Amino acid sequence: MSKKKQNKRARKVNVMKKKAKNVNVSGKPKHSLDVNRSNVATKNSRSAATVRRLKMYKNRPVRCSKGRVLSNEFQSKDLPSTRIQPDPRWFVNTRVVDQKELEGFREEMEKYKLSNYNVTIKGKNLPL
Structure with a gap:
């Protein structure tokens, strides 16, 4: 056999062999969305x-x-409702x-x- 055929056959054999997967020996996850990964x-x-910022975007x-919100990560646990009542104090002219x-x-x-x-600074805001 020629050298070309031998090399070709050797490559085929190498492709057919199953490659051993790299095993994570350290026990720490190394995927791209791991919060505790090293900062190297x-x-x-x-x-x-x-990674922390991207994980924050995924919070739902x-x-x-029925579609009503039961709990949210940053929702107040103290108050039963966070709705602003239609009180005239909040919606009248203040100036x-x-x-x-x-x-x-x-x-x-x-x-x-x-x-x-x-x-005078910000003179356009003054009632002249």
Whole structure:
């Protein structure tokens, strides 16, 4: 037999042999989404912080058969309901000023504008 045929036959035999799988002897999981993996920066591996962030995205709340949320990881356990009641305190205007106070404020601002040493920051937000 020629050398080419011998090499070809040897390659076929090597392919047909079952390769022994690498066994994890250390007992620590080494998959890409393991939170406790070492933080050794190799070329193509994720850092432990990245793994924790990706795992955080996978968190889902536990729901009943009707679709209501039963429990969530960051849901408050103390309160029975976290719903905000439709109370007027939360939905009324908070920046209410008298007309007299507004006139006084405008007069004071005119005095400050005349001086070159005074600067108003965020002047567009002021009611002038």
